[in-house]
Amino acid sequence: MSGKLVVRMAELEIDPDQLEAYRALLAEEIEASVTLEDGVLSLHAVSIKDSPHKIRILEVYASSKAYEVHLRTPHFLKYKSGTAGMVTSLTLVDVEPVMMRAKP
Structure with missing residues (x-):
């Protein structure tokens, strides 16, 4: 895919009582996105130290088209x-x- 990279930072807060379930769904989604979508170049999720319910995801897509395709998978x-x-x-x-x- 050609075009300018789309890079986003998602800043999330998760209900602490549902954090483990959230992390499982996030891991499944990241694995599928990077494996199945050529336009998803990288997805990196981290949590804020001492505030594990605060998640940050650095998202890198090959183009705006790749990002739009990702949203519909x-x-x-x-x-x-x-x-x-x-x-x-x-x-x-x-x-x-x-x-x-x-x-690599």
Whole structure:
């Protein structure tokens, strides 16, 4: 896929009582997205130390088209519907890469 990279930071807060269930659904969604979608270049999820219910996800897509395709996949829709009652706050922040490197 060609086009300008789409890079986003998702800032989420999860109901602490549902955190483990949320993490399981998130792991399933990330694995499927990276494995099945050529346009999903990377998804990295972390939690804030001492506040494990605060999750941050760095999302990198090959293009805006790849991002739009991602939003319509069965695995993403399953994640969204499955976690709807678990997410208490969601902020999506478009970011510009300064420097990103990873080992293959």
